[in-house]
Amino acid sequence: MGHLNNRRVLLAVCGGIAAYKSAELVRRLQDLGAEVRVLMTRGAQEFITPLTLQALSGHAVHHSLLDEEAERGMGHIELARWADLLLIAPTTADALARLVAGRADDLLGAVALATPAPKLLAPAMNQQMWKDPATQGNVTTLENRGIHFVGPAAGEQACGDVGPGRMEEPEFIARAAAALFATGLLAGQQVLITAGPTREPLDPVRYISNHSSGRMGYALAQAAVDAGARVTLVSGPVTLTAPERVTVRPVTTAQEMLDACLEHSKTTDIFISCAAVADYRPIEIASQKIKKHDAELSLSLVRNPDILATVSRSTPRPYCVGFAAETQDLRDHALGKLQSKNLDMIVGNDVSDPRIGFNSDENAALLLWADGERAVERCSKHTLAQIIVEEIARRRTS
Numbered sequence: 001m002g003h004l005n006n007r008r009v010l011l012a013v014c015g016g017i018a019a020y021k022s023a024e025l026v027r028r029l030q031d032l033g034a035e036v037r038v039l040m041t042r043g044a045q046e047f048i049t050p051l052t053l054q055a056l057s058g059h060a061v062h063h064s065l066l067d068e069e070a071e072r073g074m075g076h077i078e079l080a081r082w083a084d085l086l087l088i089a090p091t092t093a094d095a096l097a098r099l100v101a102g103r104a105d106d107l108l109g110a111v112a113l114a115t116p117a118p119k120l121l122a123p124a125m126n127q128q129m130w131k132d133p134a135t136q137g138n139v140t141t142l143e144n145r146g147i148h149f150v151g152p153a154a155g156e157q158a159c160g161d162v163g164p165g166r167m168e169e170p171e172f173i174a175r176a177a178a179a180l181f182a183t184g185l186l187a188g189q190q191v192l193i194t195a196g197p198t199r200e201p202l203d204p205v206r207y208i209s210n211h212s213s214g215r216m217g218y219a220l221a222q223a224a225v226d227a228g229a230r231v232t233l234v235s236g237p238v239t240l241t242a243p244e245r246v247t248v249r250p251v252t253t254a255q256e257m258l259d260a261c262l263e264h265s266k267t268t269d270i271f272i273s274c275a276a277v278a279d280y281r282p283i284e285i286a287s288q289k290i291k292k293h294d295a296e297l298s299l300s301l302v303r304n305p306d307i308l309a310t311v312s313r314s315t316p317r318p319y320c321v322g323f324a325a326e327t328q329d330l331r332d333h334a335l336g337k338l339q340s341k342n343l344d345m346i347v348g349n350d351v352s353d354p355r356i357g358f359n360s361d362e363n364a365a366l367l368l369w370a371d372g373e374r375a376v377e378r379c380s381k382h383t384l385a386q387i388i389v390e391e392i393a394r395r396r397t398s
């Protein structure tokens with residue numbers, strides 16, 4: 001069964017009688033591991049109170065586009081970037097029409113336009129409204145834009161009619177949401193991922209390291225597992241819990257990371273090098289704690305092996321993806337590394353912006369390969385990971 005571990009679901013509730021089921025939907029999404037925030041349209045608040053959904057989700061409900069207070073807390077663009085999935089349940093006939101038109105005069109419309117996350121709609125309306133050619137045309141248009149639908153179910157309706165138009169049951173919707181992340185794009189593939197920093201010891205109590213949190217690499221491991229891959233995660237020291245069904249090889253130093261990678265790289269189909277490997281390590285590790293005698297202390301360092309370049313030059317060679325964290329001239333530097341490290345794809349990210357990259361939950365990136373590129377606007381690391389996995393699957397088969 002699919003799950004929503006580490007997924008951020010933005011549940012948008014529209015104004016229909018089925019809105020009473022949205023309260024239970026929050027719970028069912030949480031049961032599958034999701035973090036849920038709720039957005040309500042004005043109409044939705046006529047059917048169910050924000051307080052109910054606030055209590056269940058544990059967060060203030062978002063309902064206004066032009067509310068200064070709310071925009072200061074988490075504005076509509078922040079909310080759009082926060083989401084890994086925009087789930088609209090219930091979706092009314094009016095909401096469908098507004099999405100088709102790309103209206104941005106309320107919070108839902110603006111967030112729907114601004115989010116790079118996938119969208120899942122659970123329609124609910126009178127059966128005649130559902131069957132109307134205007135509504136059916138809107139559904140087709142949205143499906144053609146890659147928007148997903150769950151339901152509606154057929155049966156007795158609140159208005160007394162019988163037919164298609166009932167919102168699907170919350171449990172069913174939650175499962176459909178989880179299934180969206182389980183793509184099968186890498187079914188049966190062996191994927192090796194490095195994540196986190198390395199630590200290079202100076203003496204028994206000190207080390208050289210960096211600020212990498214490992215979140216991007218762990219998100220990639222989750223996305224690869226969701227895509228059906230068997231995943232080995234070679235992880236430097238981080239405080240994260242590995243996703244289920246991922247085999248973790250904990251390592252500390254760059255040399256240990258290289259050894260672990262070479263052990264697996266011959267049998268791997270795809271290698272994603274996300275770790276922030278320390279470029280240098282102390283030539284010698286002092287056997288006792290280094291004492292502070294002088295005003296200055298010089299350390300002699302030696303270059304660490306380049307793990308990614310080593311794997312990409314080995315035979316058999318997996319499909320190799322690198323990361324380039326840059327503070328300037330992102331495209332040029334990333335392209336240089338694509339060539340010099342003999343890679344199939346590189347994910348460049350601008351780490352000069354403190355809102356993205358190291359130690360942040362969000363990222364933005366420029367994906368580059370030999371004859372193309374794709375820019376990904378700021379979004380959650382889980383959404384970016386999913387996009388990277390999709391592009392890897394697409395490039396490998398094209």
Ligand code: C5P
Pocket residue numbers: 194254273274275276277278279304305306307308309321322323324325337
């Ligand atoms: O050269 P630079 O460190 O910017 O290259 C970044 C890419 O190379 C990342 O994918 C990183 O994981 C990988 N790398 C490596 N071994 C090193 C240094 C970087 O695998 N010693």
